[in-house]
Amino acid sequence: MPTRLTDSAVTREPSITVGRPPQQGRSRASLERMMDAAEALLVERGCDDFALTDVSRVGRISIGSIYNRFTSKNELVQVVHARSMDRLEAEQTLILMRARSRSSTPAMLVRAIIDELGQFLARHSHIMRPMMLCAAFDSVVQNRGRLTHDRMIDAITIELLTQRAAIRQPDPERAVRAVLRIAYAAFARELGFGRAEAPPDGADWTQLRVDMGDMAAAFLLDDEEKR
Amino acid sequence: MPTRLTDSAVTREPSITVGRPPQQGRSRASLERMMDAAEALLVERGCDDFALTDVSRVGRISIGSIYNRFTSKNELVQVVHARSMDRLEAEQTLILMRARSRSSTPAMLVRAIIDELGQFLARHSHIMRPMMLCAAFDSVVQNRGRLTHDRMIDAITIELLTQRAAIRQPDPERAVRAVLRIAYAAFARELGFGRAEAPPDGADWTQLRVDMGDMAAAFLLDDEEKR
Amino acid sequence: MPTRLTDSAVTREPSITVGRPPQQGRSRASLERMMDAAEALLVERGCDDFALTDVSRVGRISIGSIYNRFTSKNELVQVVHARSMDRLEAEQTLILMRARSRSSTPAMLVRAIIDELGQFLARHSHIMRPMMLCAAFDSVVQNRGRLTHDRMIDAITIELLTQRAAIRQPDPERAVRAVLRIAYAAFARELGFGRAEAPPDGADWTQLRVDMGDMAAAFLLDDEEKR
Amino acid sequence: MPTRLTDSAVTREPSITVGRPPQQGRSRASLERMMDAAEALLVERGCDDFALTDVSRVGRISIGSIYNRFTSKNELVQVVHARSMDRLEAEQTLILMRARSRSSTPAMLVRAIIDELGQFLARHSHIMRPMMLCAAFDSVVQNRGRLTHDRMIDAITIELLTQRAAIRQPDPERAVRAVLRIAYAAFARELGFGRAEAPPDGADWTQLRVDMGDMAAAFLLDDEEKR
DNA sequence: TATGAATGAGTATTCATTCAT
DNA sequence: GATGAATGAATACTCATTCAT
Numbered sequence: 001m002p003t004r005l006t007d008s009a010v011t012r013e014p015s016i017t018v019g020r021p022p023q024q025g026r027s028r029a030s031l032e033r034m035m036d037a038a039e040a041l042l043v044e045r046g047c048d049d050f051a052l053t054d055v056s057r058v059g060r061i062s063i064g065s066i067y068n069r070f071t072s073k074n075e076l077v078q079v080v081h082a083r084s085m086d087r088l089e090a091e092q093t094l095i096l097m098r099a100r101s102r103s104s105t106p107a108m109l110v111r112a113i114i115d116e117l118g119q120f121l122a123r124h125s126h127i128m129r130p131m132m133l134c135a136a137f138d139s140v141v142q143n144r145g146r147l148t149h150d151r152m153i154d155a156i157t158i159e160l161l162t163q164r165a166a167i168r169q170p171d172p173e174r175a176v177r178a179v180l181r182i183a184y185a186a187f188a189r190e191l192g193f194g195r196a197e198a199p200p201d202g203a204d205w206t207q208l209r210v211d212m213g214d215m216a217a218a219f220l221l222d223d224e225e226k227r
Numbered sequence: 228m229p230t231r232l233t234d235s236a237v238t239r240e241p242s243i244t245v246g247r248p249p250q251q252g253r254s255r256a257s258l259e260r261m262m263d264a265a266e267a268l269l270v271e272r273g274c275d276d277f278a279l280t281d282v283s284r285v286g287r288i289s290i291g292s293i294y295n296r297f298t299s300k301n302e303l304v305q306v307v308h309a310r311s312m313d314r315l316e317a318e319q320t321l322i323l324m325r326a327r328s329r330s331s332t333p334a335m336l337v338r339a340i341i342d343e344l345g346q347f348l349a350r351h352s353h354i355m356r357p358m359m360l361c362a363a364f365d366s367v368v369q370n371r372g373r374l375t376h377d378r379m380i381d382a383i384t385i386e387l388l389t390q391r392a393a394i395r396q397p398d399p400e401r402a403v404r405a406v407l408r409i410a411y412a413a414f415a416r417e418l419g420f421g422r423a424e425a426p427p428d429g430a431d432w433t434q435l436r437v438d439m440g441d442m443a444a445a446f447l448l449d450d451e452e453k454r
Numbered sequence: 455m456p457t458r459l460t461d462s463a464v465t466r467e468p469s470i471t472v473g474r475p476p477q478q479g480r481s482r483a484s485l486e487r488m489m490d491a492a493e494a495l496l497v498e499r500g501c502d503d504f505a506l507t508d509v510s511r512v513g514r515i516s517i518g519s520i521y522n523r524f525t526s527k528n529e530l531v532q533v534v535h536a537r538s539m540d541r542l543e544a545e546q547t548l549i550l551m552r553a554r555s556r557s558s559t560p561a562m563l564v565r566a567i568i569d570e571l572g573q574f575l576a577r578h579s580h581i582m583r584p585m586m587l588c589a590a591f592d593s594v595v596q597n598r599g600r601l602t603h604d605r606m607i608d609a610i611t612i613e614l615l616t617q618r619a620a621i622r623q624p625d626p627e628r629a630v631r632a633v634l635r636i637a638y639a640a641f642a643r644e645l646g647f648g649r650a651e652a653p654p655d656g657a658d659w660t661q662l663r664v665d666m667g668d669m670a671a672a673f674l675l676d677d678e679e680k681r
Numbered sequence: 682m683p684t685r686l687t688d689s690a691v692t693r694e695p696s697i698t699v700g701r702p703p704q705q706g707r708s709r710a711s712l713e714r715m716m717d718a719a720e721a722l723l724v725e726r727g728c729d730d731f732a733l734t735d736v737s738r739v740g741r742i743s744i745g746s747i748y749n750r751f752t753s754k755n756e757l758v759q760v761v762h763a764r765s766m767d768r769l770e771a772e773q774t775l776i777l778m779r780a781r782s783r784s785s786t787p788a789m790l791v792r793a794i795i796d797e798l799g800q801f802l803a804r805h806s807h808i809m810r811p812m813m814l815c816a817a818f819d820s821v822v823q824n825r826g827r828l829t830h831d832r833m834i835d836a837i838t839i840e841l842l843t844q845r846a847a848i849r850q851p852d853p854e855r856a857v858r859a860v861l862r863i864a865y866a867a868f869a870r871e872l873g874f875g876r877a878e879a880p881p882d883g884a885d886w887t888q889l890r891v892d893m894g895d896m897a898a899a900f901l902l903d904d905e906e907k908r
Numbered sequence: 909t910a911t912g913a914a915t916g917a918g919t920a921t922t923c924a925t926t927c928a929t
Numbered sequence: 930g931a932t933g934a935a936t937g938a939a940t941a942c943t944c945a946t947t948c949a950t
Contacts, residue, residue, distance in 0.1 A: 178438040185416035211405040218445035632892040639870035640863040665859040672899035
């Protein structure tokens with residue numbers, strides 16, 4: 001359920017404030033190792049197919065330490081997920097910057113943004129793929145993922161609405177959001193998000209991005225703007 | 228990897244061929260109860276979050292009986308999945324029939340088909356939602372699901388290509404397939420396929436179907452055909 | 455506990471009279487298939503590592519038929535074992551015939567008999583190996599095995615006592631029995647009786663037979679008879 | 682496959698090195714209880730006829746604790762077996778000490794050693810009997826058992842070869858080894874090693890040891906040395 | 909008599925979580 | 930705070946045996 005544009009969509013801050021507050025020095029370092037280990041295992045073995053003893057071994061911290069920071073395995077996963085989402089969001093402005101620099105017309109901008117969105121998701125698919133699976137079981141993860149999804153769409157929507165004049169739809173914002181939701185869904189599915197194994201390498205992955213861009217342009221823009 | 232149109236896309240038969248062939252009478256009845264129980268639990272609790280003892284209890288059959296029919300819990304899940312897919316495919320021609328009966332122009336047909344596809348998936352979302360989660364872990368389920376997906380897209384593609392003259396894309400078949408893949412992905416995501424819990428039932432679900440139809444029409448059809 | 459020589463040690467009859475009496479024609483044939491299948495599985499997979507469903511499959515008879523002939527899996531094993539022992543005993547006179555034909559002195563006879571005993575057991579090791587394992591768990595099998603063991607030793611003892619004059623021991627019969635028990639034990643161990651897998655192929659198997667023959671001769675015979 | 686004499690046959694060390702090293706205090710105590718329980722059950726019920734729940738109950742430790750120390754039930758059995766073998770080996774020098782103290786001639790030494798070997802095995806038959814059955818199914822156990830067997834024979838061989846001058850065989854070492862292998866096999870069989878139930882305690886057990894000693898002396902020694 | 913589907917007790921193994929040190 | 934041993938509920942799977950047809 002995407003929230004309409006608010007300031008909160010723009011000004012935001014990292015969301016790792018779950019569990020007990022991070023400590024200094026050694027303590028901080030072991031927290032890092034713990035989360036890095038969990039993330040690595042999560043990527044390697046899938047959302048739930050690793051045990052805390054694995055985290056303990058890989059991160060060289062004791063089980064007890066994990067429970068000193070987190071109340072449950074679930075919470076650990078949630079925090080690792082949140083950290084990934086933070087990283088994702090931090091990098092997300094790249095989509096707009098790159099797209100803008102490639103585009104001189106509304107049609108080009110639309111196509112470029114869709115293309116960059118696809119490439120962006122592909123770049124992060126190694127982490128998104130298992131994380132979306134976590135979301136299937138854990139509503140906290142699901143909501144945090146939805147938040148990032150919505151924020152990305154919010155930001156891109158703002159950008160696209162700078163071309164509001166070229167958009168033929170009666171409710172431009174809604175139309176833009178619809179396009180982005182659809183594009184995100186199509187890309188996510190094609191990249192195997194929420195699946196345990198990597199998807200068969202898409203020869204038509206590039207083609208899909210182009211088609212999606214064409215669809216977006218065709219849907220959003222006036223006829224004379226299309227090319 | 229969608230297969231191009233072949234006859235096999237049209238002539239097909241149910242795929243429930245368990246290791247041991249289904250029997251008569253009592254035997255047959257217990258097989259039914261076992262699969263119904265498994266399906267019910269799968270829908271209720273998610274793809275793998277039910278135990279065979281639950282199946283045994285709910286279906287009023289012994290653990291041993293399950294293993295007389297299936298070599299493993301996995302196989303049981305796979306067969307239940309296959310049965311669902313068979314049912315899905317059996318009903319799938321409805322999409323085309325209903326869409327045709329609502330449409331007198333190419334644009335109307337495109338929009339109607341997309342709309343019916345969405346409604347069709349929504350009608351089956353209670354079973355598709357957990358099943359897509361199974362696919363995340365079990366490649367047999369994944370392949371069977373992909374097969375149904377491809378068959379649906381094949382059949383719809385054939386229908387849409389009857390309007391080939393109205394399609395402005397250089398490669399109409401590829402374009403149609405791309406649209407359908409994207410629509411399927413968007414609907415699946417919105418309906419929460421592959422997630423454990425139901426999605427907040429979107430008030431904008433209807434709107435999404437309309438938008439998707441508009442996008443499809445805008446992408447596929449000549450300008451004068453759009454309305 | 456070897457029984458002393460009695461007539462029963464010489465006159466004997468096959469021991470398959472367990473279970474219900476064998477039938478005619480088709481019935482008889484299925485009993486044969488059942489026992490052959492059981493024996494084959496027993497040899498292939500070890501004493502207890504096969505299921506009655508395997509017997510049913512391999513022998514092309516139903517589980518029910520097995521239980522019509524035998525009261526339990528144990529009894530089936532016992533009868534198959536008894537049949538093997540019968541075959542063994544039927545062939546056992548060969549030991550004496552061959553040994554006699556090779557020997558012109560008491561020393562030669564002793565050595566030849568020990569050697570033939572070893573070769574005899576080696577020839578049957580494929581069946582004796584798993585069967586001795588059955589004996590470890592089933593006292594009926596154990597007793598039947600002991601019976602065959604005793605009968606073989608009885609028969610050989612009688613033969614060796616024809617050379618009573620050459621034996622230096624105060625109680626020749628006891629001495630002969632001791633030698634044979636020891637030789638049997640040594641051969642059985644070396645051939646891996648009672649083990650699941652075949653023993654590492656004995657390069658020194660021949661040497662053992664010779665040594666054992668020497669030991670027997672040294673123990674039993676007067677000094678001037680030894681060569 | 683007995684290894685020829687090497688120093689390693691004499692200098693040796695216990696082989697209990699479980700995956701995870703044994704701990705202090707409480708931890709150590711529970712490891713002891715778990716192995717003691719396993720050994721007791723193994724002796725009482727046979728090699729594999731006990732469940733880990735039994736070990737848990739008898740040893741008053743949780744199932745999980747067992748799996749904290751051992752990777753599988755098999756490994757537990759292997760380690761319990763190794764511990765027994767270690768104990769056996771630790772006591773093994775007694776055979777030689779006692780035999781030496783009873784003997785003033787080569788013939789007496791040979792007879793005494795064979796007798797002591799028999800008594801030694803009889804003293805440990807309660808544990809050897811089920812353990813040899815384990816060896817039938819588990820090659821790790823089999824190899825460890827073979828190692829102890831070989832070490833005992835190595836040590837005794839060294840002792841007997843001090844009387845080399847009295848041995849009439851062309852290859853004294855081989856002859857001695859053959860005798861010991863045979864004696865071991867005969868005793869093992871008579872004591873019911875590898876069988877589940879105890880053998881009927883033979884009144885002729887003593888007689889067998891004497892006979893075996895006579896055979897050994899007759900085989901190994903010069904005529905004038907025999908008495 | 910023959911069949912083979914149904915039964916269910918029995919067991920090895922996993923892993924999140926607790927808590928004494 | 931840190932440690933990691935202890936816990937035990939939960940679960941897939943096997944197979945001898947029964948019995949309705």
